[in-house]
Amino acid sequence: MDKKSILTGLRANHFRHPLDLQATESLKQLPGLGLAIRTLLRPTAEQFFYLENIATSVLVGPHQLPAIYGLLEEACQVLDIEPPQLYVKQHPVPNAYTFAMRGKQPFIVVHTSLIEFLNPQELQAVLGHELGHLKCDHGVYLTLANLIALAASHLPLGPVLAQNxxxxxxxxxxxxxxxxxRAALLVSQDARVVASVLMKLAGGSPTLSPQLNLDAFLSQANAYEDLSHDQLGAFLKQIRAQELTHPVPVLRAKEITQWHGTLDYQKLLETCSIQYNNDSTKGGWRNW
Incomplete structure (x- = not known):
C-alpha cells in the first residue's frame, strides 16, 4: 500500500465498538468508582512500573531499534495521539500490553517472541491496537477494575462481591x-493484516507463520460463527467466553473483517483523513 490516511481530529468515540460503549457505561455505574479513581491510582504505582521497565527492558527510540520506533511514530500520526514510551522485553510468551494511570507516563511493552513471528505491517497493527487502549483511556479503567476486585476479596461477603x-x-x-x-485496522488500513496477526497469535511461531493460510483461517472463523445457530453450541460458546480476558481470535478476525466492509469505516477514513506516502515517513518500513 503506497498511501495511508492520517486521521486528523480522530476521537475515541469515532471508532469505539458499541459493545465497548455499553460495557464502559456499565463499569462507570459501579458504586464508589469516582472515589476509587482519586484514591487508588496513585503516582507511586506509575513510578514503580517506570523503574521496572527502565531496569529490565529496552526503551525504543530514534537511536534504539529505530525501525520499530518509526512504526510507532507513524501509527501515532494516523491515530492522532502523542507517542507513549515503547519497550521491548525479552519474554518467551508472545504478548503486548499497555499501561496508563491518569494518562501519565503511558507505555507499551512488546515481547521479543511476538516480534519474531510478525512482519513490520503486522507489528504496526499490534502497536495500533495498544494505542487504541490509550486513545480510549482503557488503561485507567482496567487498572482500577483490577484493584477494586482485589479490595473486594477482603470485604464482608468478599468472595461473592469479587466474583460479581x-x-x-x-x-x-x-x-x-x-x-x-478497530484501532489496529485504522493504523494498518488492511483488514487482512489485522486478521493475520490474530491467526499467528492463535497458532503461529517463527517457523510455522510463513506456512499459515489466512483464507483458511477466515473460513474457520465462519465455522465458529455457525455454531451459534445451534442452541447447545451457543451455550457452550457463552460459558467459554466468561472465563476469557480476550474474545477468541477467530471471532475477532471475523468482527474486524466485517467492520472493514462497513460504510462507517469508509466514512471515517474519508472525513478524518489526509493522505501521505509511506516512503516519506521517518523510520519507514524499508529499514526493517
Missing part, C-alpha cells in the same frame, strides 16, 4: 478488545 465484579470486569475487557482491533 470479576464477571463485569472481564466482560468490559473483552468488549474493549473489539475497539482496539
Amino acid at each position: 465484579l470479576q464477571s463485569q470486569i472481564l466482560e468490559w475487557v473483552r468488549c474493549a478488545e473489539f475497539t482496539c482491533d
